Amino acid sequence: MSELRWEAWAAILAFIITLGYTLYPGPYLTGAFTFIAQPLFALTILSYAQKVWRDLQSRKVL
């Protein structure tokens, strides 16, 4: 695993949307959380998992 640059930025954006939604839960922020923040979090986690998997494979742990 070299770095997690875009994952960190995507997660920061998703956290900002989630924070806005938590404090001001109107329909547009609910939509932004549901259709933007959640998929961003999912992509981030999947990408992280893929990098960890590759890292472990390269070190012959898996």
Place this chain on the structure above:
Amino acid sequence: METVTLVRVLGTVICFTGMALCWYMRRTRFNALSSEKEVSVANVRLTQSAFWKLLAFVGIVLVPLAAIGLANYHTLEGTHKVSACASCHIMRPMVNDMQKAASNTLAARHFKNHWIPQNQCYECHSDYGLNGNLQAKMEGYRHLARYTTRTYQEPIKIRGHFNNENCLKCHQGMPLFEAVKSHQSVRVLLDQSSMSCLNCHGQAHPSRAQRTPGSADYTKLMEAVR
């Protein structure tokens, strides 16, 4: 402390923690970290490499999962409140009518007589929320998508069939309900939702004609009750 306040405080803490961790993570080169230098956290000593990888796991996986869980709880439980429904302007004719003392729709009668003391929308449309089924939740997400992308037409209409179970869960078995002979004769039809309660008990909300923008009643229905 109210649950909503607790969710807000917890949500703020989780989001700021996640943002701070990701901010430190964004330029970290994990390959360049030392496997010999040690970092002390409380009584635990970790190598610099292990420490940052652990921090990455927390910031990229654990904290986002906590944020997703909390925000979804906020979504599903928030839908219980009438104010949550009223936050979409297309629902205001229904909510305003319900809260008007002069209205005699079924929803208004339940409201002004305190037959349903709180969360009136949710009590009659209870398929939403944590206890509702998956189909109802998907329908809720469809509503959200249509509203936020403005791909809807006013007046809105309920899709599918209103489940009589939403009425019967309170009325069935009550002396007043059971004493009405016609309820006994149509019991099977009511149980199967093949006959609507509204056939005899009047309309639940203002009619589509009243809710059509530009109609004489529309402006009145959009005015909030003071």
